[in-house]
Amino acid sequence: xxxxxxxxxxxxxxxxxxxxxxxxxxxxxxxxxxxxxxxxxxxxxxxxxxxxxxxxxxxxxxxxxxxxxxxxxxxxxxxxxxxxxxxxxxxxxxxxxxxxxxxxxxxxxxxxxxxxxxxxxxxxxxxxxxxxxxxxxxxxxxxxxxxxxxxxxxxxxxxxxxxxxxxxxxxxxxxxxxxxxxxxxxxxxxxxxxxxxxxxxxxxxxxxxxxxxxxxxxxxxxxxxxxxxxxxxxxxxxxxxxxxxxxxxxxxxxxxxxxxxxxxxxxxxxxxxxxxxxxxxxxxxxxxxxxxxxxxxxxxxxxxxxxxxxxxxxxxxxxxxxx
Amino acid sequence: xxxxxxxxxxxxxxxxxxxxxxxxxxxxxxxxxxxxxxxxxxxxxxxxxxxxxxxxxxxxxxxxxxxxxxxxxxxxxxxxxxxxxxxxxxxxxxxxxxxxxxxxxxxxxxxxxxxxxxxxxxxxxxxxxxxxxxxxxxxxxxxxxxxxxxxxxxxxxxxxxxxxxxxxxxxxxxxxxxxxxxxxxxxxxxxxxxxxxxxxxxxxxxxxxxxxxxxxxxxxxxxxxxxxxxxxx
Numbered sequence: 001x002x003x004x005x006x007x008x009x010x011x012x013x014x015x016x017x018x019x020x021x022x023x024x025x026x027x028x029x030x031x032x033x034x035x036x037x038x039x040x041x042x043x044x045x046x047x048x049x050x051x052x053x054x055x056x057x058x059x060x061x062x063x064x065x066x067x068x069x070x071x072x073x074x075x076x077x078x079x080x081x082x083x084x085x086x087x088x089x090x091x092x093x094x095x096x097x098x099x100x101x102x103x104x105x106x107x108x109x110x111x112x113x114x115x116x117x118x119x120x121x122x123x124x125x126x127x128x129x130x131x132x133x134x135x136x137x138x139x140x141x142x143x144x145x146x147x148x149x150x151x152x153x154x155x156x157x158x159x160x161x162x163x164x165x166x167x168x169x170x171x172x173x174x175x176x177x178x179x180x181x182x183x184x185x186x187x188x189x190x191x192x193x194x195x196x197x198x199x200x201x202x203x204x205x206x207x208x209x210x211x212x213x214x215x216x217x218x219x220x221x222x223x224x225x226x227x228x229x230x231x232x233x234x235x236x237x238x239x240x241x242x243x244x245x246x247x248x249x250x251x252x253x254x255x256x257x258x259x260x261x262x263x264x265x266x267x268x269x270x271x272x273x274x275x276x277x278x279x280x281x282x283x284x285x286x287x288x289x290x291x292x293x294x295x296x297x298x299x300x301x302x303x304x305x306x307x308x309x310x311x312x313x314x315x316x317x318x319x320x321x322x323x
Numbered sequence: 324x325x326x327x328x329x330x331x332x333x334x335x336x337x338x339x340x341x342x343x344x345x346x347x348x349x350x351x352x353x354x355x356x357x358x359x360x361x362x363x364x365x366x367x368x369x370x371x372x373x374x375x376x377x378x379x380x381x382x383x384x385x386x387x388x389x390x391x392x393x394x395x396x397x398x399x400x401x402x403x404x405x406x407x408x409x410x411x412x413x414x415x416x417x418x419x420x421x422x423x424x425x426x427x428x429x430x431x432x433x434x435x436x437x438x439x440x441x442x443x444x445x446x447x448x449x450x451x452x453x454x455x456x457x458x459x460x461x462x463x464x465x466x467x468x469x470x471x472x473x474x475x476x477x478x479x480x481x482x483x484x485x486x487x488x489x490x491x492x493x494x495x496x497x498x499x500x501x502x503x504x505x506x507x508x509x510x511x512x513x514x515x516x517x518x519x520x521x522x523x524x525x526x527x528x529x530x531x532x533x534x535x536x537x538x539x540x541x542x543x544x545x546x547x548x549x550x551x552x553x554x555x556x
Contacts, residue, residue, distance in 0.1 A: 198421075198429075205411045205422050212409030215371075217397030217426035217473060 015317040016277075019266075019305075023284050026301065030291035038169060043287040045170040051283020052180035053238050056187050057256060058263035058275040060234025063190070066270025067207040067227040070120065071128065073135040076257025077142035078108055078232045082239020083157075083248045084146055090157040097157045098178070101240050108236025113229030120228065121221055139257075146250035155248040162244065179241035186237050187276050190230065194272060203227055207270065259286075259299075262306045268316025278317070324349050324508065325370070325401070325477050330379035332369045338377065339365045340532040347477060347510050352503040354540065356516040356553060357529035363512040364406065366529070367481050370510075371396060371403045383477075398426050400476035406485055408466040412455030416446055419454050419465055423472030432472075439468040442498065460491035467498060477508045484515045496522050516553040520544040528553070 031040045061075045082104045089100035115138070123131050164171040194200035206213040206223045214220050239253070246252060263282050267274025282302055289301020309317065326346040333339040339362045347353045355363050368374045370381055372391050381389045383399060396402075411419050420439060424432045440447035443464040449457060454465055463483055470478055480499060484492040492515060500522050503509045513519035520526055523540030528549060536543060543549050 201414075201418060201422060202425060204414060208411035208413055209409050211405065212411060213422075214393035215397070215403055215405060215409055216423050216469060217394045217402075218422075219392075219394045 026288040047284040047287030049180040051280035055279025056183035057238040060231035062275040064231035074139040076253030078235035079239040080253035082236035086243035104236040104240040109229040109233040112232030116228035175244035331377040354511040354523040361529040362532040402475035403479040423469035
């Protein structure tokens with residue numbers, strides 16, 4: 001079978017280009033509606049920065065789906081645990097919130113790996129509904145456990161000094177800039193782990209063919225546990241990064257749960273790099289949409305985009321089929 | 324070195340294997356032939372721990388290995404190439420091969436890669452290509468190459484001729500002989516009885532989950548009962 005290496009000319013834009021055109025259109029509408037470059041520029045910066053955190057969170061979710069075929073509805077709750085870990089570290093030691101980053105990563109990794117080993121490994125290969133119900137139940141369990149231990153009053157883990165940083169005329173708090181840069185650095189580290197290390201190769205092998213992975217001697221259950229742990233560690237790190245500018249409550253993760261799903265579907269289920277790029281797009285759409293369709297929840301434009309993608313490109317804008 | 328002793332096994336209440344006993348000696352190419360549903364693939368699944376046993380033992384170098392999981396067998400040197408090959412489709416030929424050596428020291432990998440490329444030159448040519456884009460015969464070679472990367476003492480091949488042209492089937496079976504000549508024991512399960520018997524040191528004929536005939540490959544190939552039942556002569 002001869003495969004042509006030359007691209008066929010096509011007048012239909014690629015789904016990715018179409019999405020970027022949509023973002024551009026939103027930018028123009030936002031500019032016209034607000035009549036102010038500084039407001040629109042501010043939305044652009046805020047969106048991009050929020051998107052970096054969505055990327056990290058969604059990469060974890062997409063990794064779990066790609067390797068384990070588990071739709072993890074507890075992902076937002078793991079982010080909430082990350083928030084409370086940060087709160088605890090700050091309030092027990094009085095330290096800077098960023099000291100909590102390694103703590104949140106380790107705690108959430110261990111928690112995720114243990115959950116997979118002790119609970120979810122028993123459900124591997126069972127129907128999608130049963131896993132969905134288990135992770136949904138887990139999410140309720142986590143929220144209520146947090147409620148039991150910390151109460152329902154909103155908590156905070158602010159920086160002592162959180163100055164505004166000027167970037168191209170727009171302003172963002174230092175904590176948000178750190179969240180953006182930190183999330184992207186961790187996202188990149190995850191990518192390097194998966195693509196460049198032999199352990200990452202084994203994870204990809206399990207995603208591609210779990211029986212084949214067993215045949216070459218990979219301990220598939222161990223890979224499952226580590227992968228779930230890596231996924232929840234992403235949520236934990238995302239939780240830590242947003243803790244300094246987020247109201248910490250037991251249900252604070254729920255909103256991010258939904259956003260992460262939008263990002264994962266947009267990037268293509270199981271497509272890790274797709275999730276990275278889509279996270280930034282969702283952040284931009286959220287903020288620009290908030291200006292363009294003023295007076296509504298910024299999430300409105302995100303859900304309109306989500307519906308469009310589900311209707312037109314359910315496999316995501318990068319065209320990669322789920323593994 | 325590999326012995327199956329009075330194995331009973333099946334799926335749910337359906338028993339497929341009845342008091343099945345076979346063995347493989349070091350450096351031997353042994354085939355298991357028989358009609359569809361005779362229990363050939365089930366036999367391999369028992370060895371590789373994919374299904375449990377209802378009775379009997381699998382022993383390897385004197386150690387009972389019944390019920391060990393696949394990755395534990397690979398560490399002991401028992402490696403299987405499954406019927407549907409189970410390659411890592413989106414990954415490159417080279418990545419598939421390197422993963423084959425998962426249980427081994429990293430230092431040995433390059434040397435082993437060169438040996439595999441010598442045995443199957445097509446894999447060297449296609450090393451950067453995704454496994455799923457190759458033809459059936461090339462995929463079978465890759466599956467065998469990947470199994471060899473683990474440096475097995477016993478290599479189990481499950482219906483390697485499935486979906487291959489007659490010419491390709493000979494290539495694959497000749498490769499199996501070459502692997503045996505290099506000192507690896509080979510346990511070959513084949514529906515393609517004539518060709519399998521021709522290259523085998525010994526063979527078992529399975530019927531309804533039990534061994535009905537056993538002997539040197541060429542002898543069985545000449546046996547009237549075998550000819551009639553399996554070779555269509």
